[in-house]
Amino acid sequence: MGDDIRLPIGSLFTILGLILTIYGAVTGGGELYKSSLGMNVNLWTGIGMIIFGGWFLLMAFRKKKTTKK
């Protein structure tokens, strides 16, 4: 299934989520988060995006498996 939209959405969210999570983990607690009231929004949004993206990828691969059978 080359045209399953869940694959690109899942991949994009996972990749962007990873970037934000890693960046958030590296910069955590620093000056950077003064504007967001000390909340590490990069880390939290990143984790949220990885979960969402991973879920989409999982669904896409499960469908791929069932259609192959």
Add this chain to the structure above:
Amino acid sequence: MTETFSLNFIDYAIMAIYFAFVLGIGWLLKKYMKSANQFLEGGKSIPAWITGLAFISANLGALEVFGMGASGAKYGMLTYHFYLIGAIPGMIFLGIFMMPFYYGSKARSVPEYLKLRFDEKTRGFNAFAFAIMTVFASGISMFALAKLMEVLLHWNFHLSLIASAVIVLVYTYLGGLKSAIYNEVLQFFLIVAGMLPLVIIGLNDVGGWAGLKESLGLVATGKGFQPDAWMHTWKYTGNPASNPMGIEWFGMFMGLGFVLAFGYWCTNFLVVQRAMAANSMSAARRTPLIGALPKMFIPIVVVIPGMIAAALMFMPDKGFQLVGGDQADYNMIIPSMLVHYYPNGMLGLGITALMASFMSGMAGNVTAFNTVFTYDIYQSYINKGKSDKHYLHVGQFATIFGVVISILTAYVASSFNNIMDFLQLIFAFVNAPLFATFLLGMFWKRATGNGAFWGLLSGTLAAAIHHGLTVAEGKGGWISPLHEYPSGMAQSFWTAIYAFTACFLLTMIISLATKQLKTKEDLKGLVYSLTPRIKDEPGVPWFEKPSVLAVVVGAISIVLTIILW
């Protein structure tokens, strides 16, 4: 104090990855684009959850996002009307009653339905008005994006404009409607991911929901309203003077809730096209109903930020300022909140979300334009009876042509503001009566082509005359200002009511006075009483039945209405 921020490599990386995906989706779908049907109609092959999200995402262009943010600051919770009464009944009506005629007939576009149901001139009027409107809408969107990038990030205006146009062109040219729809779904999720953290930080900053309520109470009393005027939808609509929107319940209910909402959601090809691309009749009917579910919660990410901003502007110690220097330009609220709260990283994601919303609005217009141009203008008036390949090429050419005209429009918009205002006004006049024509066309078999055409023209004229006789916020009254409305919003709602009524009555009168040229056989599948009741395809589980979904959507919207009363 002005906001100081600068993008770093993480922000640029996020943007670049997003663009790569957008273009990649177009590239992956390229191999399917072998016929005009695939390119312009998505091959009627897309599952309902995708068309459903695209249905609302195509409407969630950036101008919508910014406008709703501004409206949230100016009118508070009253803005929620656009997401409940101003959307849900219309979407349910489209799914349950109208979709069977759009999807079930051989029509490939909304104007083509008018041709099948009425006649050539009614279709022509609608097709030309719609084609011009979409190109202008996408041009205005492009202009706004480039302007924003210039103000916010100091990017070159011309470069931003051309770059955004080229990206949208590439992915719609490569993958057609399917690519636009797929990207709209991606963009929808991205908008939510980019905006939701903003709401959480913002609410924290103003002291939670209670703090927001308290500060907006000060805003309200400062303007002479009851303290909770910003927190209710219907409570203060008994009298237009007691709510910030300046509109009473009847105008809201009939003008926005009935005429404008049904007119937009049920007849605008931009959104209807998404539903028509679904893979089955029941999927097409489910499209607006599935879209309605997230629609009711979109205000959380677009209206609430505006309300938070209104509260922030009342607290000078927070140092919140609108970007661009003009503190009265409420359209800058959402971008200003992004740069105020987001650190690098999220800043990139937030700006990407804004660009995504611009692109979904633009691509929606471009894909609706190329279809109407190919089928309703080119195939009908310029070159009939050619091969499918020929129309595929015309569709692809129309995509390029539409984007080029949009770019020109964007430049016109940048130098002649008044022309754009004028054109938008004309479009509002043309659109206002449209729903009356469809309502009579679908549910009254006696409605004739002449009735529809002259009714539509009279409705448009009635809108223009009403606007010419009334004034609101210094606009209108160019014939003779007989009546003054408390707000522009009230004026436009009432313009719509008059246009609809005039079109409805005149279509009926003229239809009765003219001969029905269509036979019963012609009208089968186009008119309610002459169409066999459609049954859901076998194998559709109960929770996917349009009727069940409609009840669920209706119930949630009623609960929300009561909560936000």
